[in-house]
Amino acid sequence: MIASATFLAILVTLALILSIVTPVLLFTFFIRDLKQGTLW
Amino acid sequence: MKAENTAILDPVTGWLILALFSALWIFLGWLWGRRAKQLDEFMLAGRNVGLSLAVATAMATWVTSNTTMAAPQLALQLGIWGMVGYSLGAIGLFMFAPLAKRIRELMPHGYTSGDFIRLRFGKTTWRIFLMISLFYAFGWLISLGMAGGVLINALTGIPYTYGMSVILFICVLYTLLGGLRAVIGTDFVQTIIIVCGVIILAYLAIDKVGFEAIHAGVQKERPELLNLLMPAAIMFLFNNLLFGVGEIFHSNVWWSRAFAFRSGVGFKAYTIAGVMWLPIPIVAGFIALAAPALGLNVPAADMVGPLVAAKLLGFTGAVLIFIVVFSALASSLDSLLAATGDLITQDIYRQHLRPHADEKELRKAAMVIISLLGVVTWLLCLPRLTTLAELLYFTGAFVASTIWPIVAGLYWQRANRKGAALAMLLGTCVGLYTYFAIGFYVAALVGAAVSMLIVVISTLIWPQSFDWQTLRNEDPL
Amino acid sequence: MDERPRTRNSLKTCQKNILFLSLLLPSYLWASVPVLNGPHETVNAGYFQLNWEGEGERFELQEQGGETQAGTRTLYTGPDTASAISGRADGSYRFRVRQINAQGQALSPWSQALTVDVVHHSLAKAFGFFLLGFLVFISTVAIVLAGTRHVSR
Numbered sequence: 001m002i003a004s005a006t007f008l009a010i011l012v013t014l015a016l017i018l019s020i021v022t023p024v025l026l027f028t029f030f031i032r033d034l035k036q037g038t039l040w
Numbered sequence: 041m042k043a044e045n046t047a048i049l050d051p052v053t054g055w056l057i058l059a060l061f062s063a064l065w066i067f068l069g070w071l072w073g074r075r076a077k078q079l080d081e082f083m084l085a086g087r088n089v090g091l092s093l094a095v096a097t098a099m100a101t102w103v104t105s106n107t108t109m110a111a112p113q114l115a116l117q118l119g120i121w122g123m124v125g126y127s128l129g130a131i132g133l134f135m136f137a138p139l140a141k142r143i144r145e146l147m148p149h150g151y152t153s154g155d156f157i158r159l160r161f162g163k164t165t166w167r168i169f170l171m172i173s174l175f176y177a178f179g180w181l182i183s184l185g186m187a188g189g190v191l192i193n194a195l196t197g198i199p200y201t202y203g204m205s206v207i208l209f210i211c212v213l214y215t216l217l218g219g220l221r222a223v224i225g226t227d228f229v230q231t232i233i234i235v236c237g238v239i240i241l242a243y244l245a246i247d248k249v250g251f252e253a254i255h256a257g258v259q260k261e262r263p264e265l266l267n268l269l270m271p272a273a274i275m276f277l278f279n280n281l282l283f284g285v286g287e288i289f290h291s292n293v294w295w296s297r298a299f300a301f302r303s304g305v306g307f308k309a310y311t312i313a314g315v316m317w318l319p320i321p322i323v324a325g326f327i328a329l330a331a332p333a334l335g336l337n338v339p340a341a342d343m344v345g346p347l348v349a350a351k352l353l354g355f356t357g358a359v360l361i362f363i364v365v366f367s368a369l370a371s372s373l374d375s376l377l378a379a380t381g382d383l384i385t386q387d388i389y390r391q392h393l394r395p396h397a398d399e400k401e402l403r404k405a406a407m408v409i410i411s412l413l414g415v416v417t418w419l420l421c422l423p424r425l426t427t428l429a430e431l432l433y434f435t436g437a438f439v440a441s442t443i444w445p446i447v448a449g450l451y452w453q454r455a456n457r458k459g460a461a462l463a464m465l466l467g468t469c470v471g472l473y474t475y476f477a478i479g480f481y482v483a484a485l486v487g488a489a490v491s492m493l494i495v496v497i498s499t500l501i502w503p504q505s506f507d508w509q510t511l512r513n514e515d516p517l
Numbered sequence: 518m519d520e521r522p523r524t525r526n527s528l529k530t531c532q533k534n535i536l537f538l539s540l541l542l543p544s545y546l547w548a549s550v551p552v553l554n555g556p557h558e559t560v561n562a563g564y565f566q567l568n569w570e571g572e573g574e575r576f577e578l579q580e581q582g583g584e585t586q587a588g589t590r591t592l593y594t595g596p597d598t599a600s601a602i603s604g605r606a607d608g609s610y611r612f613r614v615r616q617i618n619a620q621g622q623a624l625s626p627w628s629q630a631l632t633v634d635v636v637h638h639s640l641a642k643a644f645g646f647f648l649l650g651f652l653v654f655i656s657t658v659a660i661v662l663a664g665t666r667h668v669s670r
Contacts, residue, residue, distance in 0.1 A: 489650075
């Protein structure tokens with residue numbers, strides 16, 4: 001059972017999209033914490 | 041042996057980047073930690089960390105050199121399942137989410153994972169646990185220190201000993217300055233750097249080489265990497281998952297965060313961190329598969345990530361991966377120093393040596409212990425032993441055998457001390473045996489299976505009745 | 518199919534040539550033959566590292582046709598003294614290395630050939646461990662979930 005190029009492309013593209021969300025979300029949380037004074 | 045004869049950056053650039061980022065971490069450590077006078081502030085960041093920093097610290101700590109360097113390594117060795125299996129390490133974060141909530145509720149005044157085992161299972165089990173925990177901590181510390189030295193050497197030609205010494209020294213220094221606050225604060229910055237760097241590299245690999253060429257290259261030179269039925273990789277999947285669960289469930293790195301996060305934050309933070317961490321090993325590991333298409337010789341499997349990055353981007357790529365891996369190393373090294381320092385301060389110094397020590401003395405002891413940890417790690421890193429992943433995977437059997445004692449201890453009233461101790465001991469022994477008899481990719485799995493069996497059976501034949509209040513009432517100071 | 522004997526023949530002539538040339542060219546007498554090292558035991562996961570020791574700045578690593586593959590091909594030329602091989606299917610692989618100069622000309626005879634046998638674990642064994650891991654994982658998830666539900670009740 002050999003993984004095709006398409007399989008590889010889908011797997012990596014999905015992962016890439018998911019990881020692009022990370023910094024965006026982190027900053028959103030950060031600003032919310034900062035505004036509410038709940039940073040630490 | 042020096043397998044790699046071509047450094048990508050010159051030493052001057054290397055020293056410059058090192059100096060720049062070291063200065064940044066130290067400044068931030070000082071900035072955020074200068075108010076940490078009390079012990080709770082220093083060890084647990086005031087037990088009031090909010091969601092954004094909590095998510096970032098859980099994620100950054102879990103993204104270590106293991107992810108940025110070993111994910112490509114495993115993709116190169118075990119192929120598609122290697123990198124997917126690596127990303128299953130995220131399951132450990134998910135599964136710890138409910139535990140973090142439970143831990144904070146059961147032990148509002150707790151300090152370490154050792155506290156829990158001592159109160160729940162008694163002193164003998166606690167001492168076995170401490171040995172496992174410290175062995176793992178040192179394994180991880182050494183692998184991080186060594187990774188630092190190897191990476192700096194390969195990328196810049198700065199001798200291994202210098203690079204390793206610098207990275208250890210910097211992390212010890214800013215952890216001393218700011219305690220857990222410095223660690224958590226820098227983790228936020230480091231997470232952003234790591235994620236952005238990895239995304240850029242993967243994008244470039246796709247853009248410059250392309251999936252078709254990467255796939256064709258692998259199929260020609262390393263065909264089994266694309267085989268979804270590669271036996272060793274199939275064994276590796278759950279082994280890696282259980283290894284990750286064992287690491288997170290037992291290690292004080294994660295427990296101290298469960299104590300440090302504000303009430304109600306733990307569950308959410310660990311869940312979100314898990315989701316965010318999941319794609320990172322695939323994105324980071326994938327670039328290793330570009331090696332054949334790029335016609336790259338990989339002298340040692342653990343260097344494939346940096347080599348591909350440098351080949352793709354030349355000078356800029358080498359600088360980028362240097363910064364990413366330096367951040368990843370620092371974010372884990374500082375956490376590990378702080379959490380292991382706490383464990384030794386609380387469970388060995390206070391509980392074994394100085395039971396009547398006051399807060400001031402403990403605060404001072406914590407600082408001395410963190411410095412000593414740095415020195416010991418440095419001494420152990422001086423001779424460059426086995427390859428990085430091997431060193432870390434050796435601890436798989438140890439940590440995986442703690443999963444069931446901890447979970448049962450947290451949820452089952454009838455789980456007992458004898459069973460927990462036996463589970464850890466036998467799980468470790470049998471796991472280690474398979475490490476040598478079969479391979480690194482089964483040790484954690486077997487350790488966890490054996491320990492599960494023992495915990496279940498021992499709970500049935502020697503049921504103990506435990507009063508949860510014992511955990512709650514304990515006020516460590 | 519008739520590739521193999523021809524390869525072997527040309528190899529022989531090649532070795533003869535080297536032997537002959539080494540009598541003429543002093544550089545062949547000075548250059549030491551690199552020593553190629555690799556795994557001593559059968560490889561079960563398809564990956565292994567080859568490394569070599571020898572004087573000189575550049576090396577050439579070759580794979581000689583094994584059971585699965587005919588012909589000889591160069592895997593690497595350059596200054597590194599090791600190569601991580603991976604993703605190999607079951608089979609017997611032969612490697613050799615020699616010292617070369619910047620123009621790619623040989624400076625030393627070939628090293629002694631190294632044979633690496635790759636025999637992957639059986640799929641039955643692999644799925645056995647897979648199943649065991651799955652069971653342990655599912656049980657762990659189950660008691661965490663059950664425990665969490667019990668506590669919140």
